[in-house]
Amino acid sequence: MDFNEFKEQFTEDVKQGLADAGIEAKVSTNTVEKMNESYEAMTVTPEGSNVGVNVNMEKFFEAYENGTDYEAVVGKAIGVIEGGFANQPTVDVSALTDYDQMKDKLIMEVVSAEANADMLDKVPHKEMEDMAVVYRFEIDSNDDGRATILVTNQLIETMGVTPEQLHADAMENAPELKPAVIKGMSEVMAEMMGVSTEDLAMMGMPMDPADEQMFVASVPDKIHGAGVLAYQDFMDQAAERVGGDFFILPSSIHEVLIVPDNGNMSLSDLEAMVKEVNATQVAPEDKLTDSVYHYDSQAKIFELGEKFVERQSEKEAGIEAEASEKGSVLDELKAKKDEVAKQPKKEAVEKAVKSKGSKGEEL
Structure with missing residues (x-):
């Protein structure tokens, strides 16, 4: 079967497998957009909860195409979902929109601006050459991984906070939470x-x-550690x-x-x-x-390597031009001095007297 057929059948079978295991959950499909990637996902949310688990269906379809038995693929997905439920952090959903409670959880990441152009339209960010600084709230972190929420334009609007304030708080908190x-x-x-x-x-x-x-x-946990580039x-x-x-x-x-x-x-x-x-x-x-x-x-300048080379070339060219200009002035002064030295003394005296006389007449 092709991916669309797989997706439909896979979703139904996983939902039935969870029900057989005594787990009542809402199952839906959607496209998950993440930094550097997007994928077709199955989102499974336990009854009575607002927090679900995303399963990358493209990865499971790839395993199926590579020869893994379909039933084994379904069983693996169910195991991943059950593990996700068991390891979910306790989240106070009401706190997720309270900036005063969340700002101390702010961390920063840097990503490719080009590869994430569409996503960056939806999130507050700072440009850093051809990269972009984005922000996350770290909800939980342990040896098994971490749970974070990407800060979006919609989220900070709900919180009533400006991008400028978000950045200032992240610059203060991120190095404390995730030191370089x-x-x-x-x-x-x-x-x-x-x-x-x-x-x-x-x-x-x-x-x-x-x-x-x-x-x-x-950073200590080595997850999204390139974000240290944005630290002050x-x-x-x-x-x-x-x-x-x-x-x-x-x-x-x-x-x-x-x-x-x-x-x-x-x-x-x-x-x-x-x-x-x-x-x-x-x-x-x-x-x-x-x-x-x-x-x-x-000079305290961070820049693309090619810009640095260009700046150095311009700097060296400027130094050479300045040296050349100084050399020209000195050469001109030396030439005038040599010219005066070659004049007969009598002619030089007469010129000096005439010069003084003309000044006296002006007075």
């Missing part, structure tokens, strides 16, 4: 391999912070850690890589690296952008 964590790549590798940093040193990995050529920035003090915090200017590589929406701008890697090399990793290693829903960014720690 910056680690050297050697430290990250040690954690991934389950070894100590001393073991890595014996394996030839650099352990001196001054030797680190790459750093990883995220993050850029200066990173500059202090890496020792000056740096490039930013958007590894994913969950983390970013920081590369010191020390001349070891060119912008074109870094851009090629980001594009290759995004094309081969990053899931589409986790992709941030293909761009590389730069932070000038002296």
